[in-house]
Amino acid sequence: MIDLIIENGTLIDGTGAPRRICDVGVVNGRIAMLGDLGGLPAHQRFNASARIVAPGFIDVHTHDDRLLLNRVEGPHPKLSQGVTTVVTGNCGISLAPLVTARPPSPLDLLGDDAWHFARFADYLDALDASRPALNAACLVGHSTLRVRHVANLERPATSDETSRMAHDLDDALTAGALGLSTGLYYPPARAASTREVIEVGRPLSAARGIVTMHLRDEADAIDEALREALQIGRELAIDTIVSHHKLVGRSNHGRSAATLAMFEDAAQHQSVCFDCYPYNASSTMLLPARVKQSDEVLVTWSKADPSAAGHSLFRLAEERDVSPEVLARRLAPAGAVYFAMSEEDVGRILAHPMSMVGSDGLAHDVQPHPRLWGTFPRVLGHYARERQLFSLETAVHKMTGLSARRFGLHKRGVITPGHCADIVVFDEHHIADRATFTHPTLACAGIDAVFVNGRLAYRDGEPHDVHAGQVIRRAH
Incomplete structure (x- = not known):
């Protein structure tokens, strides 16, 4: 018997293909069948009439490393948006491997009382034991490795320090990490040379891991910083993802046309793409x-x-x-x-075919940026429905199938038989972000239900099963 049938909904499957009326059948946490399933028996049925049924959204740029370990009381900032999978450890900041009571900025964006994982495998095991609300795929932070191994952060790493960082990365990849992230803009990694990052990243090549790059500069020197990121990915022969692509500062407004052309040129010779968030304001230390x-x-x-x-x-x-x-x-x-970005650049970057959606939300800020609670409904409501920057099918693709493919999240991101049953049901006419800079923790409107691995995790503004997530380890 079928465990769950989501019936009478309009399916947007995550591939970018046109929508269609279609029921979705789920067995043992996976999508088992699609089509007219009205005559089949099921333990549970969910009526999705007049609603969109889509893959659960994948937040490719998060700092949820610590949030995943904690139980969230009330609405969840990610489940409430329809997010079912998060990628952690971005911008060079991962909660492991590092033991310290005083993490330097910006590592302290994750708090200062959770840094007790000496091995990346220990962190992944702790995630498993916590039974997280969301699926989690994890990156290792270059800045975290520097803080662990480099005696003087004001200089490039020595060859011995570089070797030890590379060894930790190799261990993490073996444990299931997706790859390496960098934050060369930030103080702990600012002194790192391009060659240091390449040598630390050597294990990525054999493991076919990825590198995500918070560029060394997102303002006047962005062209040079982007060339550096592309060089690192090219020399390691790995997939390269530029984090939260944007142009900062009034003098740089409008330059996205040129940076996007650089991405397009590079893509002729190497695998590269980028994520972005739908706001003209950024947030960090x-x-x-x-x-x-x-x-x-x-x-x-x-x-x-x-x-x-x-x-x-x-x-x-x-x-x-x-x-x-x-x-x-x-x-x-x-x-x-x-507030230092141009709305014109935000729209142009978001609409580009290479762009994926990531929130870059900071869950432990006292007064967080509203992107923590509003990123995905904002794309669907403001940019797709109201501004008609792209179709709803394209918007969903940027949040699901494209993200799963670029990050190597197998059997996720598309509603098709055999894939994990991460599913969101929403009202395309009313979905909207409600979080503002004044009231940044308001849950969005328009999300009816969220299923994580086939289990009902969120419905009509209320959490249900908050332990349905899984740790997604890189396939060896």
């Missing part, structure tokens, strides 16, 4: 150097002054009679949202 590039800066958290969270850095600086840069230094360690 509070950095004085970012202040002058921005029209507005919102403080998301501050250890030195927790009362600053949620307030404008510029307004606080005026009230305290100091420059914004001076205040940024006084508030550190801290996080911020920066």
